[in-house]
Amino acid sequence: MQPLMIPEVGHYALVIALLMAMVQAVMPLAGVATRRPLWMAYARPMAAGQLLFVLIAYVCLTASYLLDDFSVANVANNSNSLLPWYYKASAVWGNHEGSVLLWSLMLAGWGYFAARFSSELPRDVVARVIGVMGLVSVGFLLFILITSNPFERLLPNIPSDGADLNPLLQDVGLIIHPPMLYMGYVGFSVVFAFAIAALLGGRLDAAWARWARPWTNLAWAFLTVGIALGSWWAYYELGWGGWWFWDPVENASLLPWLSGTALIHSLAVTEKRGSFKSWTLLLAITTFSLSLLGTFLVRSGVLTSVHAFANDPSRGLFILVLLGITVGLSLLVFALRAPRVSHQVGFNWLSRDALLLINNIMLVIITVTVLMGTVYPLILDAMDLGKISVGPPYFNALFVPLTLIMCLFMGLGPVARWKQTDTRLLVRRLWVAAVGALVLGMLLPLIFAEHWNVRVAIGLIAALWIVLPMLRDLFDKTRHAASFGAGLKKLSLAYWGMQLGHLGVAVTIVGVAVVSNYSIERNVRMGPGDSAQVAGYTFTMMELVERRGPNFLADRAVIEVQRGDSQRRFTMTPEKRLYIARGMPMTQVALRPGLFRDLYVAMGEDLGEGNWAMRVQYKPFVRWLWLGALLMATGGVLAVADKRYRRMATARDPERVASDTNQREATA
Template sequence: MPLDFVQLAPELGQFALILSLCLSTALFLLPLIGAHYGSQLLMRSGPSLATGFFFFVAFAFFCLTYSFIHDDFSVRYVATNSNSLLPIQYKISAVWGGHEGSLLLWILMLAGWTLAVAIFSRSLPLDMQARVLSVMGFVAIGFLSFILFTSNPFDRILPLPPQDGSDLNPLLQDIGLIIHPPVLYMGYVGFSVCFAFAIAALLTGRLDSAWARWSRPWATMAWGFLSVGIALGSWWAYYELGWGGWWFWDPVENASFLPWLIGTALIHSLAVTEKRSLFKSWTILLAIFTFSLSLLGTFLVRSGVLTSVHAFANDPERGVFILGFLLLVVGGSLTLYALRAPVVKGSTGFGLFARETLLLGNNILLTIIMIMVLIGTLYPLIADALNLGKISVGPPYFNLFFLPLMGLLCLLMAFGPMANWKRTSGKQFITLLWKPWVISLVIGLLFPLFYRDTYEPLAALTVFIASWVFIALVADIIYRIRNGSTLLNGLKKLSLSYYAMVIAHAGIAVTAVGVGLTSIYTEERDIRMEVGQHVQVVEYEFVLNKLVKVNGPNYIADEAQISVFQDGKFLRDMKPQKRRYLASGSTMTEVALDVGFFRDLYVAMGEPLTDNAWAMRVHLKPFVRWIWLGALMMAFGAVLAVADKRYRKAIKQEVPVDMPAGKLVNE
């Protein structure tokens, strides 16, 4: 009897991964050797090898997905993370719901970025392109070796596979799992391209502004994806975990935030290196650190050293592999940096109030914030390893340092767009910014008076800072279009990259409003609710009408049917649930939300107290949607920046292809 594809898929996927490792090894060696010896044949092999690498990884990913869809429980990973009752959309997302599959998703993203570099960097000097692809191949070798030797998703359970699977963690049976990990990994892995450009620049010795111009759109896109990925994780935790929070300074949350902070510094530093040929060594270092922090996040999540709702709790031997690879990448990169970077000299000066100075301040503040978050994240692990006891570092520590530094960073943001390169007079700043300052101050001081009965000074400060950023941007736009014949003509003259900066900075202001006002004005009630009981939260009244049983596709649930009234008028019905999943017996809270632009109503069921009474959590969360709206604005700004015609046009041969390898253009 012939074997069908369901039976063959795991072996074919395994074989595809082995071929991918062979191709990534060739991608690492052949273009690098070709660039060293000047062989165009070997250098031109890079794009073809990158295409093959992507094809076989994608095929392996398809094979694993096929096994999930067709309930092949002879595959250990499928049996551990799926069940025959699981809805089809969750069977697909379960592919990356555990350690092995999420690692395969990581490698698929890496293969996709590598193929994109091969396609869109054809106009680069051939030896530069070859070295960039070679570095990407080296990174791929590390992760493919990791998945094949320690975390194989195609391992079989033979000769007696289970009749059904253990089920996917109920926390992950949600649309959040479908979209959050792929987007987050696109950001994480995207910074490998910036890392590859930085290492290639060090290898070639071309530490000029050209490499910054080539890598800048890649850094911007990776940063945009990571911004959306972090926001999606926050949104998912907010409505799925049932406690109503959107950020808790969890170590795994911090693991994604660390590369975002340094990535933000990187995209600003790249702008200075491209425009003014300054900060060249520093920009290289930022590119190395950004990707290194992405690898550190991978280590923290997969090593077993953390206990977190977000972490993959695996055996520490896997963590040793990642730690070794991390040390190899960081150590090798910094060694190469130490050998190459000191020869780079920047002879261009700039004044105290120049844009360069402000961007340098931006970099310093972001780096300090990153170090503060890194210390708070790693200190408990280090203390435990040194037998200093179990130490917990929570929100009070992070908020003590993070909030003032971010507030200072937002205050400085208003000056950056208005500053000139090289030098800017203090009089220019005063002329352009005194009105925004006054308007922002008035708005900040008045807002708490009109919003709530109690005056909150922190709310006034939050609104002032956000208004300052936003109104200063408006003032800068007005200043730039002042000589246009009409408003429309003036706006047309502004570049896409300028609009990208405006939207991204405005997104920071919007997120700041969301974070500040949600933290200050949230109203929470943890109460006992009986059928017929009324609960008042500010102007909203919640009435528990009845409790019912609900049958889902793979769960049964207790559902509370609650009517909500605003100032005595019926607003809507809300139906939170407490679910019990049939396969695993796990219970899960399904919150009910009434979302709005200025507030969310949030209701979650706790535990049953009597036959007609439950513990309930009722929240009013003002401006919480602004947190995620701001992140989307930042990501849209990133898209606009990459769409600028400077990046759409092919980069001409600014550096001769036949320049001898190792010749330093800065010497």
């Protein structure tokens, strides 16, 4: 095959994928409606075929990048012959067209695996789920072919070299952050499809929740890692040392994470107790809708952000129409069919059911708060009612107190019982944890710094209030076993997943509280021989050197760091780079990471005569932000690995029958 034909192969593969997605969308749903098993059987092969041809298209675009085919507009605008091969491969999704293609590839992949691992589900359920996912695929493949074709040519005027990838994106963070984020976004399409299938079929029971929970947890885990990687990338790549700026595009990823967290807990109640059914369905629809909203914000051109890709209004209009159709039709189906799948299951207001409901309500309130702060300025601007900026003061003033209230109920949840909990039992189990959290939370800030900070104390009390009741619950579950080890072995992976997830929340709260209040920053003028003191460390610039990278020139400062009077020294080397193709300067920060603190040095502007503006920062516990996120994601994966979710319920599954019987008895 001649290299010049590769883009055409990719383009036609997308067309074939679109046709297969149309068949996947129409035939299975029509087969269910007309009760034709042969039509329903189209679901799995069409899902596999769509994945195959989208994968071919993606491979063709990647090959065009690696072969420096600058006749392809996408390659010419986002790559360069000097770009290292690994950045060429990641540049495929470092732009609007390629990122939407990656999105479609992942959507096809999730659809294939949903079909592949649903062999024990009833045929009509599989047909509905895969059919709905086919409908979503049709929308995105049409979006690519009509407005965002990544294979457009620059013929006959082929440039001799490309414009290069944005230097901000020439980083390992870009290689792993967008795929993880998209896997989370797109993964919620499976849960959305399960919700629509349940509404269309009028069937939502414990078995349905057991089918949907692994997909929800897995998508949520991917999204958690993706958000954490984005925060990490912003921290070290942008040169200002921040980890969250409440940027609208950052918020776009946070919104489905918040509603997805509520969905995970709601599904647990639906499986265990048969309640919250309508609430669970609505959260599934909302979570995927917020994922689509994030796509609109990033790719519509309504935002100016380092994270945003597109600035073409026609693309934004297409996504807005797709979002409107998806949300409108799914809410219409919900309004018409939800009464058929819902029923009341009683519980006392002091029970795990009630506490999970309250936490869900708090998560929804937080989601709405972030959504309003993100979208309201855009609505005003679109209606020519003026421009306003909603920034950190608004979000911090509302997000933080709401999160603290939620933490109060999180501490109660693990030791509460389903349906009803005795008040005296709850007090007896938790009074030690409450006193311990209060005392330790008040004392520990004195260890981190010379001065006591009330905000740090409140954050630590909240984190400890989450962790200490978990330890009490672990003690209660293992104390009657023959040995502590034997008791631990009896606990399910889903239980450990829950514990790790809540521990991750506590660790993140500690990181946020400490780094937000005890960070130290100095902006200094430094030349060779100059020193600066920050948090007991002495930073001395030893020399300035020049170096050449594969596609950039750099001024590097060699800085020796010494702590107090210690004889131990180490070197940090921040850089100021100039990328040749774009002529764009970039800051490459120097980090000395640690579990309890980071040292952070970034070069600013050249002040002349060998002097540079330098930003030197001491960031205590900043790593706990991302450690907490990894613990949460690990908890989600552990829950997926639980053996209950590897054993899909069938119509004759005795567990499902027993669960349904319990639900009917509870309703009665």
